[in-house]
Amino acid sequence: MKTHPTITVFFLAGIALLMLGADLFSHTGVSQVTLVQQVQVQRPVPEVKPQSTVPSPSNRQQIIERVPLRQATPCDCYWRSDCGSPQHWVCNYGSGCAHSGKLDGRCQPWFPFENPKNTMMDPTRVGGSNDEELFVQVLDLWFKSYVVAAEKKGNGLPDHALLDQALVAKLSDRVHVGIKDTVFNVIDVLAGFDFAMPPGNCYAYDTRCLGFFRIPLDPKGVQLLEAGERGFVEALRAKDRRLVERALQDFWKNNDYRPHHTGRCYPHGHAEFGAAGGSPLICQRQELGAMVDAVLAWLPPKRFTK
Secondary structure, three states: OOOOHHHHHHHHHHHHHHHHHHHHHHHHHHHHHHHHHHHHHHOOOOOOOOOOOOOOOOOHHHHHHHOOOOOOOEOOEOOHHHHOOOOOOEEEOOOOOEOEOOEOEEEEOOHHHOOOOOOOOOHHHHOOOOOHHHHHHHHHHHHHHHHHHHOOOOOOOOOHHHHHHHHOOOOOHHHHHHHHHHHHHHHHHHHHHHEEOOOOOOOOOOOOOOOEEOOOOOHHHHHHHHHHHHHHHHHHHHOOOHHHHHHHHHHHHHOOOOOOOOOOOOOOOOHHHHHHOOOHHHHHHHHHHHHHHHHHHHOOOOOOOO
């Protein structure tokens, strides 16, 4: 049987087309895989934003680290009257001692200048400065920075600008810490427990170093702070504790004030309060008068020149 030439041609052409299609299909498949791979590689990766980090410490951290923390020795006083007979000693409420019951202070000479023998040291050598007026000016700036903060709503911290002026004064670390402790002790006695002591022993504008008001003080409380600040500074300049006692007397003559959180110089359930005077005025006169004496015992025996 003979095959028609036309059929043969179509048959061969069909085979050729099938072979060509297979080849094209093969190449096209590879190209599609390659294209998918290229798309996968070139697909942009979603940007992952880094998590926020803690800001780096300020330069004042160096100041904080330069002043060592006090050792947590047991507290042994609550009022100055607990300290017995040593002259020029105070109950330092900001000493960082380990609380024992109600006791929250240490009986000691003015903090920065206590030595193992409990004798006063040469202020020119220890304090790094013999300028009494500079000392009093810095102490007054600390006071004023807290008087400004006392009536304001906020974080209860001192006025930043005023405190910065105090922090740049050229006094040794120990003197700066001692000034801070003195101011905190005075505020504690006057404002009571509306004022909170800081956790750290340093003098930078940092919450670890600064006491703060838990709540704004009433107008009468602010007036009492102003009277205490004015009387304390005048007493140091005149070397006479009676000036701070007189300033307190003038306030209490016409006012009746109680902190919201009571305080060591306000009736608060302790029977021993009678030993501390039995009234805010007597207690505050004793406490602040002893602090003035303690500072004056350290200051050089000469009058101010300014």
